[in-house]
Amino acid sequence: MITLALDMSTKSSGWAIFEDQSLKEYGCITAGSANLYNRIHKMISELEEILKKYNIDNVIIEDVVPEDVKGNQTVFKALMYLQGFVMDCLDRNNLRNIKFFTSSEWRKKCGIHTGRGVKRDSLKPKDIQFCYSQFGIKANDDIADAICIGFAAVGGIIKEPQDIIEVDEYGFEFG
Numbered sequence: 001m002i003t004l005a006l007d008m009s010t011k012s013s014g015w016a017i018f019e020d021q022s023l024k025e026y027g028c029i030t031a032g033s034a035n036l037y038n039r040i041h042k043m044i045s046e047l048e049e050i051l052k053k054y055n056i057d058n059v060i061i062e063d064v065v066p067e068d069v070k071g072n073q074t075v076f077k078a079l080m081y082l083q084g085f086v087m088d089c090l091d092r093n094n095l096r097n098i099k100f101f102t103s104s105e106w107r108k109k110c111g112i113h114t115g116r117g118v119k120r121d122s123l124k125p126k127d128i129q130f131c132y133s134q135f136g137i138k139a140n141d142d143i144a145d146a147i148c149i150g151f152a153a154v155g156g157i158i159k160e161p162q163d164i165i166e167v168d169e170y171g172f173e174f175g
């Protein structure tokens with residue numbers, strides 16, 4: 001079973017491919033245009049390439065909720081537009097086994113505490129650390145989130161944390 005996990009944004013979208021519970025590939029689609037629709041077009045074009053390259057069975061997408069964008073209606077609408085274009089792209093590629101996880105749902109399955117008093121900015125470094133401790137991958141937050149979303153979706157089993165000794169550009173130590 002091949003699963004594609006997506007952490008979508010109009011500027012930088014992380015993606016990860018899992019075969020059963022094994023991470024096989026990951027990457028990031030970036031778009032720098034000032035025009036929202038040009039960025040969305042680039043995201044969809046590159047998503048089409050990913051779909052052509054892999055024989056995807058399932059797609060897991062981080063759902064868009066107003067709380068995740070701090071009530072910013074402009075950002076919320078842009079993400080909903082992108083999500084609509086993604087759904088159209090998946091439908092045109094006959095992919096209909098699609099699930100949505102909120103960030104709190106997939107983080108819970110990854111053992112990353114969220115909730116009252118936990119700020120979004122403090123969660124991104126935890127996602128990056130989780131990605132490293134589970135897969136040995138130093139990833140940016142978009143890729144790390146996509147990997148975490150996929151891990152949660154395929155029922156990954158959390159490993160014991162690895163020893164940490166070296167500091168990276170995010171201020172996290174890696175072994």
